Amino acid sequence: MxxxxxxxxxxxxVARRLAQPPDPGVPAPAAxxxxxxxxxxxxxxxxxxxxxxxxxAVACNHCGYCESHGH
Numbered sequence: 001m002x003x004x005x006x007x008x009x010x011x012x013x014v015a016r017r018l019a020q021p022p023d024p025g026v027p028a029p030a031a032x033x034x035x036x037x038x039x040x041x042x043x044x045x046x047x048x049x050x051x052x053x054x055x056x057a058v059a060c061n062h063c064g065y066c067e068s069h070g071h
Contacts, residue, residue: 042067 045053045067052058053066 039069 042064043066047062048060050060052060
């Protein structure tokens with residue numbers, strides 16, 4: 001199994017999960033309010049159309065990891 005096949009399988013699984021109605025027996029998660037905590041800030045970097053800043057061997061998929069402290 002190569003990386004592209006694995007990514008396709010993950011995308012399909014997420015799409016299926018998001019398409020399902022919520023299970024009434026499972027409580028909804030509580031809302032999380034981040035407020036002004038600086039650890040949740042993001043740096044205003046220009047959009048990349050090329051390689052990932054963190055992992056240059058991979059194309060940028062705009063995950064935002066490079067714009068934050070990673071948490």
